[in-house]
Amino acid sequence: MFTNKVYKLSPVFIQNILLSSRAFIRKKLRENKECEQLTKELISHDYDSEALKQYQSKTLKNVLTEAQRNIAFYQRFADDINRFPYIDKAEVNSNKDKFLSPNKSGVIIKGSTSGTTGAPLSIPQNMQSVITEQAFINRMMHWAGIQHNDKRAWLRGDMIVPQEQKKGPFWRYSYFENMILLSSFHLAQKNLDGYLNAMQNYGVQAIQAYPSSIVTLAKHLESNDTYYQGTLKSIITSSESLSKEDKALVERRFKCTVFDWYGLFERVAAIASCEHGRYHILTDYAHVELLPAGKAENGRDRAEIVGTNFNNSLYPLVRYKTGDHVLLSDEISCPCGRVFPIIDSIEGRMGDYLIAEDGQKVHILNHIPKGVSGLLGVQFHQEEYMKIRVLVTCNNDFTADQKLKLVCNVKERLGSKIDITIAIVDDLVRTKNGKVRQAICTL
Ligand SMILES: [Zn+2]
Numbered sequence: 001m002f003t004n005k006v007y008k009l010s011p012v013f014i015q016n017i018l019l020s021s022r023a024f025i026r027k028k029l030r031e032n033k034e035c036e037q038l039t040k041e042l043i044s045h046d047y048d049s050e051a052l053k054q055y056q057s058k059t060l061k062n063v064l065t066e067a068q069r070n071i072a073f074y075q076r077f078a079d080d081i082n083r084f085p086y087i088d089k090a091e092v093n094s095n096k097d098k099f100l101s102p103n104k105s106g107v108i109i110k111g112s113t114s115g116t117t118g119a120p121l122s123i124p125q126n127m128q129s130v131i132t133e134q135a136f137i138n139r140m141m142h143w144a145g146i147q148h149n150d151k152r153a154w155l156r157g158d159m160i161v162p163q164e165q166k167k168g169p170f171w172r173y174s175y176f177e178n179m180i181l182l183s184s185f186h187l188a189q190k191n192l193d194g195y196l197n198a199m200q201n202y203g204v205q206a207i208q209a210y211p212s213s214i215v216t217l218a219k220h221l222e223s224n225d226t227y228y229q230g231t232l233k234s235i236i237t238s239s240e241s242l243s244k245e246d247k248a249l250v251e252r253r254f255k256c257t258v259f260d261w262y263g264l265f266e267r268v269a270a271i272a273s274c275e276h277g278r279y280h281i282l283t284d285y286a287h288v289e290l291l292p293a294g295k296a297e298n299g300r301d302r303a304e305i306v307g308t309n310f311n312n313s314l315y316p317l318v319r320y321k322t323g324d325h326v327l328l329s330d331e332i333s334c335p336c337g338r339v340f341p342i343i344d345s346i347e348g349r350m351g352d353y354l355i356a357e358d359g360q361k362v363h364i365l366n367h368i369p370k371g372v373s374g375l376l377g378v379q380f381h382q383e384e385y386m387k388i389r390v391l392v393t394c395n396n397d398f399t400a401d402q403k404l405k406l407v408c409n410v411k412e413r414l415g416s417k418i419d420i421t422i423a424i425v426d427d428l429v430r431t432k433n434g435k436v437r438q439a440i441c442t443l
Pocket of ligand 1 (some may be wrong): 278334336337
């Protein structure tokens with residue numbers, strides 16, 4: 001809707017009405033009695049390991065039986081999940097129709113993965129999947145202490161303000177949801193105070209944001225040695241990776257807890273952080289297997305997330321290798337009391353990498369900006385072997401010395417002979433969904 005001509009050419013107050021009406025219809029479709037019921041059931045698992053186990057095994061059994069019965073790709077496999085083969089995005093893409101259930105009744109919603117690794121994968125879902133997904137979102141809100149009518153800010157890449165528009169306001173309002181929606185595409189340094197004021201003036205009680213968008217605001221607050229002036233219950237982040245350092249920074253500057261959610265469009269796994277900062281694998285959302293994948297630099301065991309979706313009977317994926325990695329934890333219980341298994345952290349998406357001097361792909365780039373002052377954002381671009389361009393948003397503390405330090409850090413990680421250029425920009429390059437990728441490598 002946001003890219004059509006009528007919306008784009010309308011005055012701001014009409015845009016608010018259009019956007020609010022659309023949100024109203026979506027809300028009515030998703031948040032029905034069934035969704036409410038399921039949300040309650042999900043919440044009841046949180047502290048009850050027996051109920052969780054039962055729900056988990058019952059759902060997995062149903063998924064496998066249905067898959068075997070209806071899905072061409074799975075017809076030759078038995079009930080035991082260990083007999084199903086591992087699959088990945090490339091395999092699904094080359095057998096697209098073989099994963100589709102013939103039981104296509106009702107509304108079908110199509111969407112696709114972002115395609116940071118390989119070709120995008122298009123996945124259909126029915127209304128039931130949308131409602132179930134909503135119940136899991138509701139539970140996350142419950143974890144974060146957010147109530148139904150709380151005022152919320154939404155900073156998540158909806159193109160509510162045309163990208164070419166250079167003058168604010170860069171936010172709109174969704175009246176029935178008590179929500180201010182802010183554009184992720186206009187987060188240039190000179191606009192940031194306006195964003196913070198808009199949320200404060202609206203009296204926002206919770207924020208739902210892309211990590212890159214909220215971190216940009218937190219770094220801005222830090223660089224002005226100030227704090228968010230409103231009172232927040234919590235912040236929910238999702239859809240990009242959020243490092244431990246950035247999470248702590250956002251919590252400090254916005255003076256509330258960040259609840260981070262890892263999910264993916266394939267819906268084969270969900271991991272959520274609680275008020276004690278532990279990441280819990282939501283074993284009622286999907287069946288997750290953790291395949292050993294070596295050791296991290298800090299000595300922790302690394303594992304790849306492999307998942308089986310519980311919630312898409314139209315397009316079930318069993319033992320789907322995500323390519324995303326987690327680091328394992330030795331903790332078996334969390335002070336929050338919830339019974340879901342704990343992992344230490346989620347590593348960056350495997351899609352973002354650079355090619356080092358020795359020709360190897362380097363995925364973990366979080367360490368490169370460490371210890372460099374004045375940096376607000378960093379993004380690596382590589383179009384040629386042995387050449388890397390680093391885009392930087394910064395404040396005045398990013399002096400010539402710091403620039404040199406950044407160059408040294410890149411060389412230390414990727415090779416001393418690599419040619420590095422640093423470019424100071426207003427804003428980093430965003431995807432069409434408003435996300436910021438850590439690295440864009442076209443080699
Ligand atoms: Zn916990």
